[in-house]
Amino acid sequence: MVWLAVDDNGQRFLVSDSSLDPFAEALRDAAQHYGLPASLPLLDLQDKHAISFADLWGGFPGPVQKASERYRPQVVLIGRVSRSSSGWNGQWSLLGAGASQSWIVHGDTAEAIVHKGISGATGLLATQYAVVASDETSRLVSVQGINRLNDYARVQTYLASLSPVDQVQVAMVSGDQVRFSLKLNTSEQSLVKLIRLGRVLQPVTTEGDAPWQFRLIQ
Known part of the structure; x- marks a missing residue:
């Protein structure tokens, strides 16, 4: 399950399963490339009552975990993506798999930030399962x-x-x-x-x- 919050020069929004924007498309492409199940939330009324943009952007795990319960995911990936004068920045957090991990990425495009987020999650999960x-x-x-x-x-x-x-x-x-x-x-x-x-x-x-x-x- 991926919760993705975007701040594009002041335009703030969450990415849903039905989104047709470049963020959702990049996430689906990256998930397919790495063979990782990465579904997006419906962002219907139930989700909107359970979680807000501020919850995700503030990095509060409680509301995210509560809103994720209906989807019963094995792990939850949280992404906060923003545009800057030099490109794009992303802060990612992985909840579950026996640990909580966060990392920061930078890139020239929003698509690159999303791919780096999925790549990082794949690596962390591999580390968790590696013996x-x-x-x-x-x-x-x-x-x-x-x-x-x-x-x-x-x-x-x-x-x-x-x-x-x-x-x-x-x-x-x-x-x-x-x-x-x-x-x-x-x-x-x-x-x-x-x-x-x-x-x-x-x-x-x-x-x-x-x-x-x-x-x-x-």
């Missing part, structure tokens, strides 16, 4: 539902973007199924937790010694 392994390990992962070259590129790029993965290689192709060999720098448990957080691959089975089975979410 350092004693040796570099490998894992075979099979992905079904790869019917086009774009599907293959999407899965390979996604797997390579995950922090536990150092290297991705294709081990076998059979019909719509591709088996990837992943070289890991952390435990296998870290990898599967991150994949389940995302919206790119859906687990099919992890039983036995066979390679992990996933299906590409279209």
Whole structure:
């Protein structure tokens, strides 16, 4: 769940799920790129009664957590984005995943600020779920539902973007199924937790010694 407050030269507003502005579009693009579930609030009457722009801009976690309850998110990401004479500034806070973290980013465009926010959240979540392994390990992962070259590129790029993965290689192709060999720098448990957080691959089975089975979410 992402709560995003924007101050664009004095024009202040919250970004909703139905927004068509560049902020909502950039957030959806960044979330898809990093494979991170990042929904926006409806900002209907219930939300507006529960939280205000001032609550978000002031960094008060109580109203944010209360307003987020109806959505039952695993984590909550708060973004405060403002325009300055030198570009754009953003202050991001991640609530949940066993900790509360905040960071500041700068960029030339509002889109860059949003991408840096999602990127930072992805990195923090990866750190929370990472368990350092004693040796570099490998894992075979099979992905079904790869019917086009774009599907293959999407899965390979996604797997390579995950922090536990150092290297991705294709081990076998059979019909719509591709088996990837992943070289890991952390435990296998870290990898599967991150994949389940995302919206790119859906687990099919992890039983036995066979390679992990996933299906590409279209």
